[in-house]
Every structure is written in C-alpha cells, then in structure tokens.
Amino acid sequence: MTAKERAQIERVKMNELTPEYRVTTRLEEVAQGLTKEQAVLESQRCLNCKNPGCMQGCPVGIHIPDFLAQIQQENFAEAIRIIKESSTLPAVCGRVCPQEKQCEAQCIYNKMQKKPVAIGYLERFVADYEREQGEIVPPQAAPRNGKKVAVIGSGPAGLAFAGDMAKFGYDVTVFEALHEIGGVLKYGIPEFRLPNKIVDVEIDGLRKLGVTFLTDTIVGKTLSVEDLQAEGFAGIFVASGAGLPRFMNIPGENLIGVMSSNEYLTRVNLMGAAEAGNDTPVLKGKHVVVVGGGNTAMDSVRTARRLGAEATIVYRRSEDEMPARREEIEHAKEEGVRFLTLHNPLEYLGDEKGRVTQARLQVMTLGEPDASGRRSPVPVEGKVETLDVDEVIVAIGVSPNPIIPSTVKGLDISRKGTIVTDDNLRAQFTDPTKAKVMYAGGDIVRGGATVILAMSDGRKAAAAMHEQLSR
Numbered sequence: 001m002t003a004k005e006r007a008q009i010e011r012v013k014m015n016e017l018t019p020e021y022r023v024t025t026r027l028e029e030v031a032q033g034l035t036k037e038q039a040v041l042e043s044q045r046c047l048n049c050k051n052p053g054c055m056q057g058c059p060v061g062i063h064i065p066d067f068l069a070q071i072q073q074e075n076f077a078e079a080i081r082i083i084k085e086s087s088t089l090p091a092v093c094g095r096v097c098p099q100e101k102q103c104e105a106q107c108i109y110n111k112m113q114k115k116p117v118a119i120g121y122l123e124r125f126v127a128d129y130e131r132e133q134g135e136i137v138p139p140q141a142a143p144r145n146g147k148k149v150a151v152i153g154s155g156p157a158g159l160a161f162a163g164d165m166a167k168f169g170y171d172v173t174v175f176e177a178l179h180e181i182g183g184v185l186k187y188g189i190p191e192f193r194l195p196n197k198i199v200d201v202e203i204d205g206l207r208k209l210g211v212t213f214l215t216d217t218i219v220g221k222t223l224s225v226e227d228l229q230a231e232g233f234a235g236i237f238v239a240s241g242a243g244l245p246r247f248m249n250i251p252g253e254n255l256i257g258v259m260s261s262n263e264y265l266t267r268v269n270l271m272g273a274a275e276a277g278n279d280t281p282v283l284k285g286k287h288v289v290v291v292g293g294g295n296t297a298m299d300s301v302r303t304a305r306r307l308g309a310e311a312t313i314v315y316r317r318s319e320d321e322m323p324a325r326r327e328e329i330e331h332a333k334e335e336g337v338r339f340l341t342l343h344n345p346l347e348y349l350g351d352e353k354g355r356v357t358q359a360r361l362q363v364m365t366l367g368e369p370d371a372s373g374r375r376s377p378v379p380v381e382g383k384v385e386t387l388d389v390d391e392v393i394v395a396i397g398v399s400p401n402p403i404i405p406s407t408v409k410g411l412d413i414s415r416k417g418t419i420v421t422d423d424n425l426r427a428q429f430t431d432p433t434k435a436k437v438m439y440a441g442g443d444i445v446r447g448g449a450t451v452i453l454a455m456s457d458g459r460k461a462a463a464a465m466h467e468q469l470s471r
C-alpha cells in the first residue's frame with residue numbers, strides 16, 4: 001500500500017453505547033473497543049515515519065510504529081509484547097491516557113490537516129485481544145536476589161514500580177490503606193470508563209510475578225516506616241498519591257449534601273453505595289451541581305446522571321480552558337449534562353435541617369492568561385445567579401496525601417505538600433546524613449497528574465533503586 005493510499009483511509013470511530021442506553025447503566029463501559037477488521041485498517045494509516053513524532057509524545061516511549069506494523073500483519077501477540085516493553089498497564093492506558101495531548105498530538109497527520117492515527121484505540125485493542133484470548137504472557141523475571149522492598153500505595157505509580165522490581169528479582173510487598181488494590185484506577189475512575197475487572201487482570205499479573213499485596217494497612221498509622229526498616233525492607237517507594245480533597249472555603253460547604261468528588265466517587269465505585277441495602281449509602285440528589293472542569297468533575301457528573309439526577313457542571317472559565325479530556329466533555333454532553341461555564345460558586349444556602357437547597361453563583365468573564373497559560377476568570381461585578389440544588393459535588397482539585405510527609409522525620413516537603421526528590425526520584429532529607437533508601441513518584445511528587453506519568457515515575461524509581469541496592 002502506498003503512503004497516499006494509507007493517508008486516504010478515514011480515521012476509525014470508536015464503537016460506543018448509545019447515550020440513551022448508557023445513562024441507564026453505571027457498570028457498562030461506554031467505549032466498546034474496535035473490531036479486528038477496524039483495528040487492522042486503522043493501523044494501515046500509519047506512515048512509519050523516520051522520526052516518529054508519536055514516540056516523542058509518549059511519556060514512556062512506547063515503540064509506536066513497530067507495534068502498529070505488527071497489527072497490520074495481524075500479529076497481535078507481538079504488538080502487545082512491544083507495548084509491554086515500555087508500559088506495564090496497556091489496557092488501562094489505552095482507555096484513560098490523554099493521547100490527544102501526547103502521542104496522537106504529535107502524529108504527522110496533524111501537520112497534514114488530518115486526524116492522527118488512533119494510537120490509544122489500537123493500544124487498547126491489542127491489550128483486550130490478549131486478555132480475551134486468555135494468553136497473557138507474564139514477563140520474564142530475574143532469579144530472586146533475597147532483598148525485600150516495600151511500596152506505599154497501590155495506584156499506577158506503585159504498581160509500575162512493583163512490577164519492575166519483581167522483574168529485577170526483589171521480594172516486593174505493596175501496602176495499601178484501602179481494602180482494594182489500584183488507587184484512583186479503582187476508587188476514582190468509574191466502571192463506565194475503566195472496568196475494575198481490567199485493573200484486576202493487571203494486578204493478577206503482578207501477583208504471578210510474586211508481588212505481595214497487604215490491604216487495609218496505612219503506613220504512618222497501622223505501622224511506621226521505621227517498622228518497615230526493622231522488618232528488613234531494604235528500600236521503600238512512596239506512591240501515596242494526591243487523595244486529599246480541596247474545598248473552596250466558602251459559606252455553606254458544611255451543609256448536608258455538599259461533598260468532595262473523592263468521597264462521592266469512592267462511595268459509589270468502591271463501597272457499592274449506589275446499590276440498595278448497602279452499608280455505605282450515598283445521597284442521590286435530583287438536582288446535582290458538580291463544581292470543576294477536570295476529569296474528576298466529568299466522572300462525578302456522569303455518575304450523578306447514571307444515578308438519576310439532572311446534573312450540571314459549574315465551571316469558572318469557558319469550555320476551552322477545561323482540563324478534562326475532550327472525549328469526556330463530549331460524552332457528558334451527549335448524556336444530557338448541562339454546562340454552566342463562566343460561573344463560580346459564592347456560597348451555598350440550606351434549609352432548617354441543614355440540607356443544601358441553593359447555590360449562589362458569581363457570573364465570570366475571561367481576563368488575561370494566568371500562570372497556567374489559560375485565560376483567567378474575572379468576576380462580572382454585581383452579576384450573581386441562584387440555582388436550586390439538593391447535592392453539590394466539589395471537584396476543584398486535590399492535594400498530596402499528608403500521612404507520609406507528616407510522619408517520616410526529616411523528609412523534605414515542598415510548600416504544596418509534595419515530597420521533594422532528586423532527578424532519580426530519590427526522596428530528599430533535610431539532613432542528608434539521615435537519608436533513607438526512599439524513593440517517591442506519581443501524584444505524591446507531582447501533585448495531581450496522570451496515570452502514565454505516575455507509571456513512568458514508578459519505572460524510573462525502580463531502575464534507580466535497583467542501581468543503588470546493587471552497588
């Protein structure tokens with residue numbers, strides 16, 4: 001096939017459940033994946049560039065043209081093997097990575113005014129194909145070296161670190177505060193975007209590699225870092241994430257019915273709160289407002305729709321500045337979510353029983369770009385609107401989990417509460433002579449970031465700790 005013929009193929013469209021149906025089901029995945037024929041045709045669009053921009057856009061450097069070439073040959077096992085050389089969670093990343101800002105943003109097709117190769121859909125396709133064939137091939141591990149390492153937190157950073165250290169031959173134990181493994185992949189991102197069973201397959205792969213998981217264990221409370229050292233763990237990787245919700249500190253945030261997106265999503269995703277008769281209930285409002293414009297806001301508002309609410313996004317800038325993935329914004333709109341942009345909550349009002357009944361919203365306009373490069377929101381003087389609500393979900397960002405930063409003596413902590421590391425992700429101590437073999441990565445170092453960046457940190461820290469422990 002010539003390059004011209006390849007370039008004439010239209011980019012594939014993801015097969016999706018209809019919006020009418022999907023708001024009736026919280027558990028079924030919206031995106032249904034590509035068929036084999038669709039995947040092979042889409043892979044044929046790749047021009048096998050000499051200097052592939054797509055690879056430069058991938059934070060973990062997947063050999064994208066090589067795996068696409070294998071799909072063209074219908075050699076799916078080889079395609080997934082190539083991906084796994086660089087990425088530990090391909091079925092997850094194929095679903096939730098912001099490819100439109102990474103690999104696909106740098107695909108040569110953009111310069112030709114055409115849609116980029118659907119790299120994310122194809123990554124997902126081969127990962128799903130392998131799982132559905134029941135042919136998951138565990139990676140090769142080195143012989144056990146007799147050294148133990150501990151991981152604090154089981155999100156993507158912790159899982160990626162655990163996988164690589166197990167491959168290097170270490171005995172790896174992951175300590176997780178919650179009763180489920182997976183971090184945000186389980187408690188934050190809903191089933192309709194990332195089914196738990198997909199995450200569980202990846203975790204099973206790590207168990208097969210010999211990784212041990214201890215749930216319901218909060219390091220810094222249940223046991224200390226010193227306890228871990230006393231138990232013979234030669235190195236510790238902190239991957240405790242950024243699970244501390246932020247509020248706006250405005251009047252009425254303590255009313256019944258106002259909660260953080262973390263609480264809302266954790267109750268629904270992890271505690272079965274939406275199911276009748278469950279021990280952990282969740283308020284099912286009829287008029288739900290979700291404050292924020294990121295992925296967490298979209299996940300919350302789409303969950304509220306699925307629980308039967310009329311749901312509104314309230315966001316202080318315009319839609320163009322929203323940090324959420326474009327796909328999530330489009331899906332939310334298709335599902336009937338109302339978008340009230342250029343509005344910002346001033347206060348919440350309640351009834352005599354302390355339940356939220358109204359939100360007072362300041363109307364905003366856009367000013368000059370701020371430090372984030374986005375146009376800043378500026379209040380329009382005297383323009384305030386009132387909205388009737390019975391539930392408010394605040395999704396305006398998160399802060400680093402404070403337990404490890406506050407319990408490990410001498411750990412260098414930034415003003416934002418993140419752990420300070422060197423370029424190799426080794427945690428810094430105020431007194432370097434008291435430094436531990438401790439590395440940190442993911443959201444606890446970056447603040448809120450992405451799954452793929454958390455994973456790449458896990459891998460980088462594993463390589464560095466292995467090098468240090470091998471001296």
Ligand code: FAD
Nearest residue numbers: 153155156157177183184188219240241442443449450451
């Ligand atoms: P986490 O995933 O937060 O995992 C940290 C784990 O550590 C948690 O399980 C926590 O319980 C545990 N822990 C904390 N303290 C302790 C302790 N003291 N002892 C033991 N365990 C502890 N990113 C994307 O790329 N694409 C998306 O579509 C996307 N959607 C998102 C949707 C939501 C709702 C949220 C909240 C985030 C989303 N993100 C998305 C961001 C992404 O999920 C995070 O950047 C990523 O999960 C960070 O990984 P992590 O391993 O650093 O931390």
Ligand code: SF4
Nearest residue numbers: 046047049054107108
């Ligand atoms: Fe293929 Fe696009 Fe990467 Fe070029 S930039 S190798 S066309 S995916």
